[in-house]
Amino acid sequence: DIVMTQSPDSLALSLGERATINCKSSQSVLSSSNNKNYLAWYQQKPGHPPKLLIDWASTRGSGVPDRFSGSVSGTDFTLTISSLQAEDVAVYYCHQYYSTPRTFGQGTKVEIK
Amino acid sequence: EVQLVESGGGLVQPGGSLRLSCAASGFTFSNYWMTWVRQAPGKGLEWVANMAQDGSEKYYLDSVKGRFTISRDNAKISLYLQMNSLRAEDTAVYYCARGWASLDYWGQGTLVTVSS
Numbered sequence: 001d002i003v004m005t006q007s008p009d010s011l012a013l014s015l016g017e018r019a020t021i022n023c024k025s026s027q028s029v030l031s032s033s034n035n036k037n038y039l040a041w042y043q044q045k046p047g048h049p050p051k052l053l054i055d056w057a058s059t060r061g062s063g064v065p066d067r068f069s070g071s072v073s074g075t076d077f078t079l080t081i082s083s084l085q086a087e088d089v090a091v092y093y094c095h096q097y098y099s100t101p102r103t104f105g106q107g108t109k110v111e112i113k
Numbered sequence: 114e115v116q117l118v119e120s121g122g123g124l125v126q127p128g129g130s131l132r133l134s135c136a137a138s139g140f141t142f143s144n145y146w147m148t149w150v151r152q153a154p155g156k157g158l159e160w161v162a163n164m165a166q167d168g169s170e171k172y173y174l175d176s177v178k179g180r181f182t183i184s185r186d187n188a189k190i191s192l193y194l195q196m197n198s199l200r201a202e203d204t205a206v207y208y209c210a211r212g213w214a215s216l217d218y219w220g221q222g223t224l225v226t227v228s229s
Binding site for chain 1: 148150157158159160163172173174175208213214215216217218219220221222
């Protein structure tokens with residue numbers, strides 16, 4: 001199974017600050033057939049289901065604000081919130097869909113300082 | 114508008130069974146893989162199973178293989194999860210979600226509690 005390890009487990013930042021969440025996969029999730037990374041990011045607010053933010057490592061989902069961005073370097077993935085807003089308070093999860101079983105990171109909780 | 118509505122959760126004793134349903138609307142259900150994901154109280158997300166559009170492919174988390182069965186009825190626009198031999202560690206909110214790759218729509222979830 002591919003293990004997804006997120007860091008940090010939590011972070012608290014001021015409004016307007018840049019938030020960076022990391023996710024490392026235990027093996028490559030890059031497909032040689034289409035050169036795509038099979039990696040998504042989700043946002044989950046308390047009492048709500050997860051919401052897709054980014055897939056294919058860097059493609060924003062429909063209606064997702066452009067302050068959210070995804071990047072990759074090898075097996076290291078990053079979700080960046082360029083300017084933290086109050087409504088971004090949530091837990092964020094990475095998810096690999098390269099192989100079965102699909103696996104998620106343990107989550108990163110983002111709070112306002 | 115895409116909607117996924119789960120039902121069928123509840124309190125069940127260890128060793129018991131439950132059947133979860135997920136009613137879909139707002140999209141052509143028969144064109145999509147569907148997935149079940151669960152979340153234990155206060156914990157992270159765990160993929161459980163997924164199923165191809167025509168039911169020809171099904172995949173399961175190892176810990177539920179032989180106990181859970183994913184199925185669908187495209188005529189009734191519904192996804193199901195039959196859960197047998199339930200254990201305390203199966204206690205979770207169960208979400209159905211659309212997709213084989215990323216999961217672009219999720220239901221609100223249904224809570225399954227396994228306890229005596």
